Amino acid sequence: MSGETTATRNATAPSHTDADPTRWSVAETAAQLRSGRTSSLAVTEVYLARIAADDEVIGAYLTVTADVARTQARSADARRTAGEDGPLLGVPYALKDLFTTAGVRTTAGSRMLAAYVPPDDSTVYARLSAAGAVLLGKTNMDEFAMGSSTENSAFHPTANPWDISRVPGGSSGGSTAAVAAGMAAFAIGTDTGGSIRQPAALCGVVGLKPTYGRVSRRGMVAFASSLDQAGPITRTAKDAAAVLRAVAGLDPLDATSGDVDVPDYGSALNGDVTGLRLGILDEYFTAGLDPEVRAAVEAAIDVLVAAGAVRVRVQMPSVRYAVATYYLIATAECSANLARYDGFRYGATSDTGGVWERLTAARSVGFGEEVKRRIILGTNALSTGYFDAYYAQATRVRGLIRTEFERALDACDVIVGPTVPSPAFRRGEKMDDPLAMYLNDIYTIALNLAGLPGASVPCGFVAGLPIGLQIMGRAFDEASILRIADAYEARTAWSTRAPAVPADAARIRPPRALDA
Amino acid sequence: MTPTAPPSPAFDIDALAALARLDLTAAERERFRAQLGDVLAYVAQLAEAPVGEGSAVGQGAGVRLRDDVVGPSLPRAAALANAADTLAGYFRVPPMRE
Numbered sequence: 001m002s003g004e005t006t007a008t009r010n011a012t013a014p015s016h017t018d019a020d021p022t023r024w025s026v027a028e029t030a031a032q033l034r035s036g037r038t039s040s041l042a043v044t045e046v047y048l049a050r051i052a053a054d055d056e057v058i059g060a061y062l063t064v065t066a067d068v069a070r071t072q073a074r075s076a077d078a079r080r081t082a083g084e085d086g087p088l089l090g091v092p093y094a095l096k097d098l099f100t101t102a103g104v105r106t107t108a109g110s111r112m113l114a115a116y117v118p119p120d121d122s123t124v125y126a127r128l129s130a131a132g133a134v135l136l137g138k139t140n141m142d143e144f145a146m147g148s149s150t151e152n153s154a155f156h157p158t159a160n161p162w163d164i165s166r167v168p169g170g171s172s173g174g175s176t177a178a179v180a181a182g183m184a185a186f187a188i189g190t191d192t193g194g195s196i197r198q199p200a201a202l203c204g205v206v207g208l209k210p211t212y213g214r215v216s217r218r219g220m221v222a223f224a225s226s227l228d229q230a231g232p233i234t235r236t237a238k239d240a241a242a243v244l245r246a247v248a249g250l251d252p253l254d255a256t257s258g259d260v261d262v263p264d265y266g267s268a269l270n271g272d273v274t275g276l277r278l279g280i281l282d283e284y285f286t287a288g289l290d291p292e293v294r295a296a297v298e299a300a301i302d303v304l305v306a307a308g309a310v311r312v313r314v315q316m317p318s319v320r321y322a323v324a325t326y327y328l329i330a331t332a333e334c335s336a337n338l339a340r341y342d343g344f345r346y347g348a349t350s351d352t353g354g355v356w357e358r359l360t361a362a363r364s365v366g367f368g369e370e371v372k373r374r375i376i377l378g379t380n381a382l383s384t385g386y387f388d389a390y391y392a393q394a395t396r397v398r399g400l401i402r403t404e405f406e407r408a409l410d411a412c413d414v415i416v417g418p419t420v421p422s423p424a425f426r427r428g429e430k431m432d433d434p435l436a437m438y439l440n441d442i443y444t445i446a447l448n449l450a451g452l453p454g455a456s457v458p459c460g461f462v463a464g465l466p467i468g469l470q471i472m473g474r475a476f477d478e479a480s481i482l483r484i485a486d487a488y489e490a491r492t493a494w495s496t497r498a499p500a501v502p503a504d505a506a507r508i509r510p511p512r513a514l515d516a
Numbered sequence: 517m518t519p520t521a522p523p524s525p526a527f528d529i530d531a532l533a534a535l536a537r538l539d540l541t542a543a544e545r546e547r548f549r550a551q552l553g554d555v556l557a558y559v560a561q562l563a564e565a566p567v568g569e570g571s572a573v574g575q576g577a578g579v580r581l582r583d584d585v586v587g588p589s590l591p592r593a594a595a596l597a598n599a600a601d602t603l604a605g606y607f608r609v610p611p612m613r614e
Contacts, residue, residue, distance in 0.1 A: 119597055257580075351600075360537045377555060380532050
C-alpha cells in the first residue's frame with residue numbers, strides 16, 4: 001500500500017468485526033440498530049463495560065454518565081420502535097467536558113469548575129440529544145482547552161491508546177483517545193488552535209474543525225472566543241459528515257453562528273476527486289517536519305493524485321507568523337474571558353478576607369499553571385504601552401494570514417499537508433518548555449486565525465504511532481474536505497486499524513469517584 | 517500603520533499578576549519570568565510582518581445581532597444554584613468596604 005512507511009507496533013490487524021460493537025463506525029452502528037439485530041441499550045452496555053475495563057489505563061473520561069446513557073439509550077430504542085430513524089439515533093458518544101450538560105458536572109478540565117453543575121445544555125449537546133445520540137460521558141482535556149497534550153488537566157492525564165507512555169495530543173485528547181480505544185463511537189471536541197486536528201492525528205482518528213460560525217458555541221466554556229469552534233471526532237469521514245450535519249447550523253443564541261445552509265454532507269461523499277486541485281503549501285514542508293511524517297504525507301497526496309486530483313503549488317509566506325499571532329490573540333481573549341471567574345457566582349471559592357482577597361484566592365487556587373501563564377501573557381498583551389505593538393499588530397497579521405488563505409484557495413480547492421510535525425511525544429517531555437509545546441501546533445494554528453475549516457485524517461504510522469493528513473478548505477465548504485477525506489479512506493486501510501490497550505498496564509487515574 | 521518596535525521582553529511579573537488578580541507562588545513567579553521572556557522574545561518577530569495590505573481581524577468580525585426583544589431567560593434559582601452564597605435571590609458577597 002502506498003504510504004506504508006513503517007512498522008505497525010501495537011496495531012492489531014483489522015479488529016473490526018461484526019462481533020465487537022466498540023469497533024463499529026457510526027454508520028455501521030446505525031445500520032446494526034436499524035436491522036434490529038441489536039439495541040442501543042445493548043450497544044451502550046458494551047461501551048460502558050469497555051470503559052470500565054480500559055479507562056483506568058487510558059484516562060479518557062472525567063465523568064462517565066452511565067445513568068444518563070442508559071436512559072437515553074432506552075429512549076432511542078423506543079423512538080426506533082415507534083418508527084423513527086436517524087444516523088445518530090441510539091449511537092453512543094463522548095462529549096468534551098467543555099460543553100455544558102444540565103445536571104451533569106462540567107469541569108473544563110479545571111479545579112475551578114470541579115463541582116460545577118450547569119443549569120442548562122449547550123446547543124451542541126441539545127442537538128445531539130434531539131438526534132437521539134447517547135452520552136457515555138464527559139472527556140478529559142487540557143484545562144480550559146489550553147494545551148496540546150491533555151497533561152494540563154487538573155484531574156489526571158490521558159494516555160495515547162497506541163502507546164500509553166505518550167500523550168494523546170490536546171486539548172481534546174480525552175475525546176480522541178476515547179474514539180481510538182473503542183470507548184465511544186464518536187466524540188465531540190473543540191479546536192481553538194488545533195485542539196481537534198492535532199489529537200486526532202496523534203490518536204489515528206478523523207477530526208474536523210468546521211468553519212468558525214458553523215457550529216454554535218453556546219454553552220461551550222470560552223477560551224478564545226474569536227477562534228473556538230466545536231467539531232466531530234470519528235473513525236471515518238462519513239461519520240464526521242453525519243455528526244457535523246447534526247450539530248451544525250444557525251443558533252440564535254450564538255451571535256457568531258453563521259446563517260448558512262447546512263448541506264447534506266453525506267451526498268457529497270461520492271468518492272470522486274477527479275480534477276480537484278490540491279494546494280501544496282511550500283511553508284508546510286520545511287525543516288521542522290519529521291522526514292518520515294513528510295514521506296507519509298507525500299505518499300497520501302500521491303494516492304489522491306492517482307485518483308485524479310491535481311497538485312497545485314501555493315505559497316503563504318505569512319503563516320510563519322501564525323504561532324506568534326495566536327499566542328497574542330488567544331491569550332488576550334483568554335485573559336478577558338477568564339476574568340469572569342470571580343469565586344462568587346460559580347466555581348471555586350474562598351471564604352476568608354474581603355471581596356478582592358476572596359476573588360484572588362479563588363482564582364489562584366482554581367486555575368492551573370498553564371492557564372495562569374496564558375492569563376498573564378494576555379494581560380501583558382493588552383496592557384497600556386504594549387497593546388499596539390502586541391495585540392493590535394497581531395490582529396493585523398491575522399488579517400494578512402486570512403488574505404493569503406483566501407488567495408491560495410482561489411488557486412486550489414483545498415490545501416493539503418501534515419497535521420503535526422512529528423508523532424506523539426512522551427508524557428512530561430514538553431511540560432517544562434511551553435514554547436516547544438506551542439510549536440507542536442505549527443501546522444494547525446493558521447487555519448483558526450483565518451476562521452476556515454480543516455480536517456485531519458489518518459495517513460500512516462511513524463514508529464508505530466499514527467499521524468495525520470490535514471485538509472483545509474474554503475469557508476463553509478466542509479463538504480469538499482469530507483469528500484477528499486472519504487475518497488482517501490476508500491483507497492487506504494489506515495482507518496481500519498485499532499490499538500490494543502494493554503490489560504496489565506498501570507492506572508493513569510484513580511478509580512472513578514464522581515460519576516454522574 | 518507601521519508598528520513601533522516591540523517593547524523589550526522585560527516585564528513586571530508582579531504587576532501583571534496583580535492586574536490579573538492572581539497570587540503566584542515563588543516557584544511560579546520564577547518559572548513564569550523565564551518562560552514568558554522566551555515567549556515574548558518569540559512573538560517579537562511580528563514587528564517585521566508586512567501588514568501594509570491586510571486589514572485587521574479582531575473579535576466581533578461577522579457578529580450578527582438578534583432583535584432586541586424579551587425572551588425566556590434562566591430562572592433565578594438556576595442562576596444562583598452554583599453560587600458561593602446567596603441572600604434573598606441575590607449573589608451575596610462580602611462588603612466592598614468594611
